[in-house]
Amino acid sequence: MNRGELIRRYLFFIAGLFVNALGVSLITKASLGTSPISSIPYVLDIGFAPTLGMFTLVFNLLLVALQLGILRRRFPRHFWLEIPVTLGFSCFIDLTMSMLTAYSPQGYPLQLLSLLFGCLVLGFGVFMEMAAGVVMLPGECTVSAISTTWHTDFGKTKVAVDVTMAVTAAVDVTMAVTAAVLGLLLYHRLAGVREGTILSALLVGMIARTFHSRLNGGIQRILERRDGSGVSEGQAA
Numbered sequence: 001m002n003r004g005e006l007i008r009r010y011l012f013f014i015a016g017l018f019v020n021a022l023g024v025s026l027i028t029k030a031s032l033g034t035s036p037i038s039s040i041p042y043v044l045d046i047g048f049a050p051t052l053g054m055f056t057l058v059f060n061l062l063l064v065a066l067q068l069g070i071l072r073r074r075f076p077r078h079f080w081l082e083i084p085v086t087l088g089f090s091c092f093i094d095l096t097m098s099m100l101t102a103y104s105p106q107g108y109p110l111q112l113l114s115l116l117f118g119c120l121v122l123g124f125g126v127f128m129e130m131a132a133g134v135v136m137l138p139g140e141c142t143v144s145a146i147s148t149t150w151h152t153d154f155g156k157t158k159v160a161v162d163v164t165m166a167v168t169a170a171v172d173v174t175m176a177v178t179a180a181v182l183g184l185l186l187y188h189r190l191a192g193v194r195e196g197t198i199l200s201a202l203l204v205g206m207i208a209r210t211f212h213s214r215l216n217g218g219i220q221r222i223l224e225r226r227d228g229s230g231v232s233e234g235q236a237a
Contacts, residue, residue: 024124
């Protein structure tokens, strides 16, 4: 991978982080529960002073620590990039929440519409993050760490993908249940976890895969920027 392509990929990834954060904020502003990966920071944000972005930063740093505990010496060096990435993601969440300060959909139909649009945006952001192929957020890296550690005997790609999807679903359920328990303990009610949490868990991955199947080929050609002869600019040089 040449330098120009690497720069394009990181710029695309940063744009994906912003879209990702915007999707989280849209889902949160719908007030029907937030996405599973953001549910614990959101529950804490309801009753405490730090912002949703700052709680997201702390939570993601804990996920990095979890990966270190799981992988130990096998912890890849490029996983350390998660720290600046999650800092940027957290700032983007606070930025988009601030941008949407005046946005407050009223009535269940508008709330549901906002939730679905937020899922669409978040799914596209996840697709951008994965298509860039440079680094992942701690949530995705944690899934990768769990899948790598306990399913190393699965060599076939399809099985590996199926296992990763199953682990992702399990992580989402764990996050949502933990957030629900936190809400009951802190506020004596189910706070931050509602039907929107379930819908986003079901829809975002499906949306991201749809975007991948339809757009990934074109995006990769743009990121690689091949010339008319089919040779990438790095090879042409």
